[in-house]
Amino acid sequence: MAIPTTRAKDKGQIAINQKKCTGCGLCVSVCKDFSLVIKDGLATTSETEVFGCIGCGHCMAICPTGAITINGREISPDDLFTLPSASEAAHYENLLALLQRRRSIREYTTEPVDPSLTDRILKAAATAPMGLPPSDVHVMILDTPQKVRQFAADFCQYLETMKWIASRWFLALMRPFWSKSNDELFKKFVRPLISIYTEGMKKGDNLVLYDAPLAMYFYGSPYADPADPLIAATYAMLAAESLGLGTCMLGAVHPMIQNGRKAASFRKKYNIRYTSREGVFVIFGHPAVKYSKGVNRSFAAVDFYKEQNK
Ligand SMILES: Cc1cc2nc3c(=O)[nH]c(=O)nc-3n(C[C@H](O)[C@H](O)[C@H](O)COP(=O)(O)O)c2cc1C
Ligand code: SF4
Numbered sequence: 001m002a003i004p005t006t007r008a009k010d011k012g013q014i015a016i017n018q019k020k021c022t023g024c025g026l027c028v029s030v031c032k033d034f035s036l037v038i039k040d041g042l043a044t045t046s047e048t049e050v051f052g053c054i055g056c057g058h059c060m061a062i063c064p065t066g067a068i069t070i071n072g073r074e075i076s077p078d079d080l081f082t083l084p085s086a087s088e089a090a091h092y093e094n095l096l097a098l099l100q101r102r103r104s105i106r107e108y109t110t111e112p113v114d115p116s117l118t119d120r121i122l123k124a125a126a127t128a129p130m131g132l133p134p135s136d137v138h139v140m141i142l143d144t145p146q147k148v149r150q151f152a153a154d155f156c157q158y159l160e161t162m163k164w165i166a167s168r169w170f171l172a173l174m175r176p177f178w179s180k181s182n183d184e185l186f187k188k189f190v191r192p193l194i195s196i197y198t199e200g201m202k203k204g205d206n207l208v209l210y211d212a213p214l215a216m217y218f219y220g221s222p223y224a225d226p227a228d229p230l231i232a233a234t235y236a237m238l239a240a241e242s243l244g245l246g247t248c249m250l251g252a253v254h255p256m257i258q259n260g261r262k263a264a265s266f267r268k269k270y271n272i273r274y275t276s277r278e279g280v281f282v283i284f285g286h287p288a289v290k291y292s293k294g295v296n297r298s299f300a301a302v303d304f305y306k307e308q309n310k
């Protein structure tokens, strides 16, 4: 048995060099697939695995003697690297300052984003926890303002043909099947949004991707957890912030290009390989505005569960 993704259908191949194994049991304790056991004082593969080795690499990364290696599911011993030291890593205060300094930026200078920055953003974003390995997150990149504008113009043209989705008759038809909040969202958010995008584009204003010099669309595959692309996008955003770039997450394109023939041909034009339950754009550029103040944000609720009296 193996968990399928678009990149792997088979389980990882576990190899244990018992001559190097000390029987410390670390690999067994970190393998949540129960693929490993200690038998006669040495690590060996178990007969009670859950899904079959998912290729997370935990065992290989923790083994102090290099006795265990994993191949398959896009992983091999060549993927191991030595972790940066704790003193090199950002401490809470640095990290909090970076997080606090980030504001969504939709106003950019005409300076292009150097391709080396794009590479650094992708390198950092690829470290995100992205569900079951190998990651099924895909990134479609528009790396010039011309490509960004073309995408937005095509999207608006496509939206012109999709206006019925927020029309009065369609919402009335769907009302018995949809929740009240969905109905409200379509009336008060989706309908005006479609109109703002399409009318804006007619006047030459790109309110879809704000004419950023760089845009990345993070999306999953039908196998991926909906959270996977969103977490990767968040990492990309923070990496870009650390490189002095402004960013903004844009969620409106993704749900509109999932269903139907027209959506399929739109995706094909932009080499968007799969439909997915979630996806998000992040736009990047050199900020043309500078904030000196932040705005406090809060969660809708933070509830510590209190045990009931028995
Ligand atoms: C999933 C997601 C989707 C978003 N979609 C859009 C969008 O389509 N258009 C837009 O202008 N901003 C979008 N935003 C940006 C938010 O509106 C932004 O976070 C908000 O303005 C708060 O500003 P801050 O990020 O500076 O705190 C999105 C943010 C998230 C997290
Ligand atoms: S790679 Fe992950 S799932 Fe596979 S044996 Fe090692 S710890 Fe277990």
Ligand code: SF4
Pocket: 016, 020, 021, 022, 023, 024, 025, 026, 027, 028, 042, 043, 062, 063, 064, 065, 066, 067, 068
């Ligand atoms: S972590 Fe390495 S040395 Fe320890 S039991 Fe597993 S394979 Fe053997």
